Amino acid sequence: MEHFAYQDGLLFCDGVSIAEVSQQYGTPIYIYSEHAIRDNFRAFSDAFAEVNPLICYALKANYSLAVCKILREEGAGFDIVSGGELFRALKAGADPKKICYAGVGKTRSEIEYALNSGILMFNVESGAELDRISAIASNLGTRADLALRLNPDVDPHTHKYTTTGKKWTKFGIGFDAAAGLVQRIKDMPLVHLVGLHVHLGSPINSPEPYRRALDLMLDFLESCREQGAQIEWLDVGGGYGIEYKGGETADLADFAQAIIPAVKRSGCRAILEPGRCIVGNAAVLVTRVQYVKETGEKKFVICDAGMNDLIRPALYDSYHRVWPVSSAEPVPYGAEALDAKTGGRVVVDIAGPVCESADFFAKDRPLPPVRQDDLLAVFSAGAYGYSMSSNYNSRPRACEVMISGGSARLIRPRESHEQMVADERF
Ligand SMILES: Cc1ncc(COP(=O)(O)O)c(C=O)c1O
Structure with a gap:
């Protein structure tokens, strides 16, 4: 089952409107499908059922307690790499x-x-x-x-x-x-x-x-x-x-x-x-366009999410599909995604507000025309997304929402400016 799908020109997660959730909780926001996490775990478990393995979910991919708890309920153990990860696994009831x-x-x-x-x-x-x-x-x-x-x-x-x-x-x-x-x-x-x-x-x-x-x-x-x-x-x-x-x-x-x-x-x-194959395709990162900027050389779509929220493109040159939350055509797959000729697409760099030229989600990417305040979904953001996020540029970390049973549940509020400095001394 496709958990993130377009209906009547709008992106939905398991029947819940991504635009409405983003409006309610603000952007940048990670939106997860509980159904997808469970489906992915079961598909993995079924593929290897013949040898009845112990599946230890690598929680570095996504360590949010709500995610860990879902996987613990599915019967997962945990692969950890630090005392902090041990603490989280135990906290989730491992x-x-x-x-x-x-x-x-x-x-x-x-x-x-x-x-x-x-x-x-x-x-x-x-x-x-x-x-x-x-x-x-x-x-x-x-x-x-x-x-x-x-x-x-x-x-x-x-x-x-x-x-x-x-x-x-x-x-x-x-x-x-x-x-x-x-x-x-x-x-x-x-x-x-x-x-x-x-x-x-x-x-x-x-x-x-x-x-x-x-x-x-x-x-x-x-x-x-x-x-x-x-x-x-x-x-x-x-x-x-x-x-x-x-x-x-x-x-x-x-x-x-x-x-x-x-x-x-x-x-x-x-x-x-x-890790990745359980949670990677179970989330989108939604970001709001702040500015569309042309430099003569290039066209940039500048978003309110940055490399501090999702560092994979900057660190690994990774590819993520990025597409408007409101779109008559669904997000293209494979080679189609690089086709600039279809539907009046415009070739842009999709970038964030962070003061680094490495702060991008996509380079030279054909995108339908977008305007200020449009929402964009960065797909396949569930693994090594939030878990690698930081406060760089003193940017509060994004909030996380879980879509379960047809409704949205906040699993981590957006960090506040006050929380960012709460433990500091001077
Ligand atoms: C020891 C170990 N196990 C498992 C994983 C999970 O890898 P993946 O998320 O690609 O499945 C990692 C990731 O770095 C790892 O270091």
Whole structure:
């Protein structure tokens, strides 16, 4: 089902008018479809049902408590990368035994917090981290279960800033070093190696990188077992691509086809850590046009949302569909979106108010003519949108609204100027 759709020239989310919600709560505003979040989770879960994986939602993609709670209700566990994310997951009612903890820089206090909370496992990223976990577990007299996060040197063919499975990145442990750690763990009385983990990067639009990484992981798994390690979990990470433009990614069935046979061969239970494909297409960011500006060189549509609200285009050169909330024609997909000849479209840069030339949502984009005070929807904004937002230029963060059962519910009010400075001292 299409959760964001045009009816009679106006954009609706599950039957609720985007224009009315934006008018009521103001702009910029993130508008989520609860129905879409649940559908996406169920579609993911169904695609992998044959191996009954533990699905640990990567809450870095969107950490809002309302979103986490919906996913917890759906049965999700959580993939976390900080003490703050652990706090959020628990606050949303997560079962600690469904939480796995990755990240290259876990501090002592974060490790203690996770051990005291009884999480399922750490995904360990270095020998030094392993030593630290072992020492803290001994101090606390607590068992620490862990997986080794492997770096298979496999290219996920995505932006270099979101590539994590290649050797030149800071993530994971190469196979030779990991083999040494498997030995060392044997002398750590409270540390138990229960899994192997990999996360190649994000977004990944083809199943091939997973296939290659899993082949390498299974060879390594065999050698671990030969050394007596009792590995129960195979954590394949996240990264599953979504359609930002239209038609650019494999679908879930393709990813499942690459992953399921390897999981079966491993004899382990799988952990999967999807983030983007659960929430990415479950939200739009709505912004109001402030000015249309022509410089002689170019035409700019200047909006009230900026890179502080959605940094992906600036940081990763990412593509988001942007389209007027009021439009006789629905937002075009794929190559059509770049066609400047249809329907009197005008080629514009869609930019924000932030004092950076990187502050844009789209460059040289054909758009129907828009005017001051028109609303624009930035699509596929649910993942790494609000969660990467900031107060840059002292701009209060946007509000968030959830559309559920035919009505809109504020899940996070717009930040006020007062709130931005409330904890500061001078
Ligand atoms: C360890 C780990 N797991 C899972 C994810 C989620 O990736 P995605 O949102 O693309 O599914 C990330 C994202 O960076 C990650 O670092």
